[in-house]
């Protein structure tokens with residue numbers, strides 16, 4: 001009776017002492033092989049789980065402040081055609097077949113730029129996101145830099161975006177307009193602005209609605225001036241135009257976005 005109590009734990013399982021003794025009696029090489037096998041199996045399982053979660057997320061969110069050109073870009077990507085647009089008041093979702101040999105499809109979701117709508121739809125779609133297509137009006141950038149940086153800060157410190165290390169493409173749109181800033185200049189100014197923002201944000205208490213499920217995280221490396229390479233996700237900058245106002249036949253140049261979407265899919 002007393003022997004049974006020593007070898008069997010409270011739940012009818014072998015006690016730790018018994019397991020230890022059995023393991024000590026084994027050949028150490030057999031033991032290391034078993035441990036290595038268990039480690040390999042667990043890693044395989046985790047890798048499969050991670051892969052499944054990535055392949056099940058096939059949505060690309062088009063984000064950006066009002067009037068940056070998200071809806072026109074979506075229309076061009078889907079049909080190639082120019083379309084008159086109005087301020088979006090709802091998210092628009094469509095299937096997009098990427099331009100590559102395999103031709104897998106993605107779901108593109110155009111999130112309205114208007115602030116309160118944008119937050120609502122972002123919460124709704126972000127869990128399914130595979131990547132973010134962040135559209136900037138390069139011709140209005142000087143005027144809008146603060147607003148653009150605030151939205152970008154919110155996205156880059158979002159728990160779901162960080163957890164899935166979502167790739168981000170910053171599409172510097174409206175390059176057909178002569179006043180348009182280059183992608184390089186936009187990147188530099190955004191880095192400066194985000195650097196300032198993270199100082200003010202970390203000093204001030206959060207002003208976010210407490211009902212929001214978003215968790216705000218640290219942006220970039222502490223004690224270093226911010227640059228996009230410090231982020232866990234890949235952030236790329238490209239120039240594009242969804243409309244060429246200078247040409248008779250309204251043309252578009254969205255090949256950089258199409259290439260990114262093909263790589264993402």
Ligand SMILES: Nc1nc2c(ncn2[C@@H]2O[C@H](COP(=O)(O)OP(=O)(O)OP(=O)(O)O)[C@@H](O)[C@H]2O)c(=O)[nH]1
Pocket residue numbers: 064065066067068069070071072073085086087088089111112113114173174175176177240241242243244245
């Ligand atoms: N010149 C020029 N105009 C553009 C370009 N892309 C979009 N526009 C114009 O910019 C305006 C706003 O475009 P939308 O696609 O409606 O902008 P949006 O980002 O969807 O705006 P919200 O729905 O308010 O968030 C429209 O008049 C477009 O025709 C471009 O590359 N060049």
Ligand SMILES: [Mg+2]
Pocket residue numbers: 070071072085086087088110112113
């Ligand atoms: Mg729109």
